[in-house]
Amino acid sequence: MSPDELDRTDPAGAVAATAKRVSNWGRWGPDDVRGTMNFLDDVKRREAAALVTDGRAFSLSQRFDMDGPQRGWRRRTNPVHTMLDTGTDAAMGDQGLPHGIGGADDVVAMPLQCSTQWDGLGHIFDHGVAWNGRPSGEVVTSAGDLVTGIETVADVIAGRAVLLDVGRAFGIDGELLDGFAITQRHLEETIERQGPSSTVGRGDIVMVRTGQFARTRREGWGEYAGGPAPGLSFTTADWLHQSEIAAIATDTWGFEVRPNEFDNAFQPLHQVAIPHIGLFIGEMWDLEALSDACAADGRYDCFLTAAPLPITGAVGSPVNPIAVR
Amino acid sequence: MSPDELDRTDPAGAVAATAKRVSNWGRWGPDDVRGTMNFLDDVKRREAAALVTDGRAFSLSQRFDMDGPQRGWRRRTNPVHTMLDTGTDAAMGDQGLPHGIGGADDVVAMPLQCSTQWDGLGHIFDHGVAWNGRPSGEVVTSAGDLVTGIETVADVIAGRAVLLDVGRAFGIDGELLDGFAITQRHLEETIERQGPSSTVGRGDIVMVRTGQFARTRREGWGEYAGGPAPGLSFTTADWLHQSEIAAIATDTWGFEVRPNEFDNAFQPLHQVAIPHIGLFIGEMWDLEALSDACAADGRYDCFLTAAPLPITGAVGSPVNPIAVR
Amino acid sequence: MSPDELDRTDPAGAVAATAKRVSNWGRWGPDDVRGTMNFLDDVKRREAAALVTDGRAFSLSQRFDMDGPQRGWRRRTNPVHTMLDTGTDAAMGDQGLPHGIGGADDVVAMPLQCSTQWDGLGHIFDHGVAWNGRPSGEVVTSAGDLVTGIETVADVIAGRAVLLDVGRAFGIDGELLDGFAITQRHLEETIERQGPSSTVGRGDIVMVRTGQFARTRREGWGEYAGGPAPGLSFTTADWLHQSEIAAIATDTWGFEVRPNEFDNAFQPLHQVAIPHIGLFIGEMWDLEALSDACAADGRYDCFLTAAPLPITGAVGSPVNPIAVR
């Protein structure tokens, strides 16, 4: 399906029809809490470790500070980091500790979706239904996600990752314009151009670089928090399902193309991908340095560890993904 | 040096004398911000990846929730996780979003030292002096750690780790008693007993299991937050230095034996290890499952990724360390 | 009704029967959001101001800090206050501001029910029904209290308050024992003993001193957060209704006697008072100094201003009540 075939006036219909085609409900039993992470097994992980060639590591996280995209929408702020004790206090001898020891301690308050992150399976619902067909009200209450909390995948997310540098393949100076909808064809052509190290299959983690992140670093996020961006077309849902990938991440705020491809819509691909496919989605990953390294030697796969903080009941998690090549 | 030779009345003297012997100041130049992480290079990381045999992954993090050891001391609380949106709201159709999409969002407020964590180099000072000889007041202000913030090691901490299961070697039912001081001899004998996969050298990350964590899981943390625990003796400072390890982590709240080995003292080994050796210290790591796996097949080394959240200027970070064997 | 007549095995039955007798639903129309605060009008407030005799002011708030009763139950912590800038930083000239100005800024993170507080009308429900008969799910979502948020009474709570010093009347050294259930008889006898300034009627704010607060100041809160305490008997519901008071506050954590007067119960008087009577309840008010002053001259009424912070959608609020005599 191409974006041209979407009925812009009927996102609900498109979501329903697509969800029917791509649903993984029941695939891993009625009690499943890991969705597509089931594709990422020990064998995959062992093969991934063998990809390490020179041992160079890349952090794919932006820095967590006030210089992020949040502007207060839905009460999302950038992370607020404050000190409980400081070196200035220690220097003035104000700390009341023995034998000259001094210390600094700190605190952070942040939305779990404020910066580089994983969306957990409890993050999005379709008409009040969560992953695997559970009623959302029985899954995520004020006490958090009682079933699919991010802690349930605390030990899974290490394996083979493939960078699909769509920005470099189709962008201007390596960057896609805001509003650019990445289709299955773009993904497949990128894989083909990049060569054999870019093959994508079961259990892989796909990282799609649009180049927008470079733009935000250069120009600042400004009033962003959900403004226009390149991103995946709604029509990639089938590819996301058929490829049997474990997860997908982009370098943008919201993974999907913004504005979305319907007249009155909000993140319809999420509505299919998370509750129906059971797919883990990463957002705001910094793929810049990795992109340069991959382009330099033509190897686009790596060993990736992107372990969420196991905050009990969280519907997402900040993460510092580490790619080792 | 054995613990018996310590002058219990003079922690300041012991710190000063030891610091002189083990100082790494200037070793990596005056501008260094990574301390012993300099030992962990690409070659080490490549060799570490080759240790992966079966691909099984272990999360070494406890869950981040109210069931942790913090009781308010120094304003440290357990992590407080609250929801911005829930599945119950979505189920009741209260969210005002189009085409049936619903969502859950969340927030966390937590001290960075509240649970499984890294101490950064700005966490501890000796008489107002921080790592590499810098005045602490120029390093950590209310704006955070301006020099050695944890973000400076965002991309380093992936490499070879060795589990030293001192609890299994010297404990009762695998657990050391509170107050048990682990000396260099205990470490060396553990290495010897465990066999060749336990050799410790430059750039390695050492994980010392005392077994106390199993006790806290069984009995709860109770009033803990700094109470009695097994841990490293102050006298291990020389071994920590000479071994040229990149980092060390324990399964206890505070790494050192508690009570400390002086009459009126607070964490004197930190005072040497962090500002003088430039050593990264991990605390409250859950080594239980890994310990069982290592004991089962006699392999005690693994590929570890323990990437901090790059909170700009943080003097420590929560972490979900992932060991792959 | 006396506590002896309660059927300890049937709190639900007692709640239902009592609620039927004392309900104020519809009394101020279907759209009412102020409940018993409707009793506190301008005339009452003008009369109250005339009670000021010598002009002395009393703060009835405990200090907001880590030395409070919260121990993590239901994710309630004591208030965590951290600094964004400090005087030590300013003294070291670290702040980057012109012409020698320096500053200190700070942040607080706290449950709104953590210390001296008002319970708002959205704080308690009876079988999913909130004040005035509204379905609780339409009143309080993750976005907060959409109907009876505490901001709706931002400008009301200034008026006549009467201290009923039950601790002084019936306690030992001025303190009731934990578990002491204050009945209507105790309230009436206290009023009688205290004399004419203690008459309670429409629109008044009643402050009941048990003396437990003095005990917590002396001995610390310890593991408190809901442990045993003196407090109002369930059987006072009718008095609370018939007296037409605007609000009631106690010096205890939870207003009601703890343990509650049923075998398996949790705060049953709240379940009647808030959703059915529409009554505002204050908790953890420090009545000690005021008690001494009242006892000294026999005047038990005063002009009280106890304005909540108008946090939009809050179901309660910290408050610093000011009594002026």
Add this chain to the structure above:
Amino acid sequence: MSPDELDRTDPAGAVAATAKRVSNWGRWGPDDVRGTMNFLDDVKRREAAALVTDGRAFSLSQRFDMDGPQRGWRRRTNPVHTMLDTGTDAAMGDQGLPHGIGGADDVVAMPLQCSTQWDGLGHIFDHGVAWNGRPSGEVVTSAGDLVTGIETVADVIAGRAVLLDVGRAFGIDGELLDGFAITQRHLEETIERQGPSSTVGRGDIVMVRTGQFARTRREGWGEYAGGPAPGLSFTTADWLHQSEIAAIATDTWGFEVRPNEFDNAFQPLHQVAIPHIGLFIGEMWDLEALSDACAADGRYDCFLTAAPLPITGAVGSPVNPIAVR
């Protein structure tokens, strides 16, 4: 002194010269922690209560929510209010409580200077010196304000307040333009125009309405947080001192005219008023409804209670000031 006489290139010189003229250091002894609040005594408070005529109360606080002026500057966010329990959860019977009781609880995280507030005496320093001549590093550490924390005035701030409606007197449609510097002449003429109820003297709380708050309500705060605003001229320092007022509050973010009246400056009047005069400054007070009432009957004084939350060691406090006329 008129603003024309200021040397725009020398804020430091102006601060120093003015501070010398207006200093109250030592006036209330070396241990004083209350500054100008010493002017507000029981006699003043008693006289103020007698001003209450009709009993109508006005809340002078804006609502505490995400719709405030903070945009992240200096890590100041708007207040973030989240729920620990909700009515939707209660409606779905998810709360695990007995006899049908349900509840909602909530949390707030906020800078103490984020909305309607008091600046405490530890909020501003002059060249590292705090109120009464104390070194700022001994007053405000990471542990908070150890000397002049806002809790020290928990029981003081109830007394006579006078509204000086400069916006109505000198503005267009009741609003001063951004950048309008209010001088002593403007204050005096406003007093004269308003008549005898506006006399200002020892112990009074002055509330200056510029009208900018009405503008922010109408147009939103936008990117505000310190942008242009009307406010007091630096040259009012002498009047602030000689009038012996207890406190002053405005309806703007920062009390002083913005931009400030020097070429490179930041809030120079604060630098004189807080550490030298010992003056309490209120900011972002909503004076709109009160202004209308005062204009209607020509009475500009009232009984004001503006009690800070006694957060131990805080350098400021959110407040809901209540004016009763």
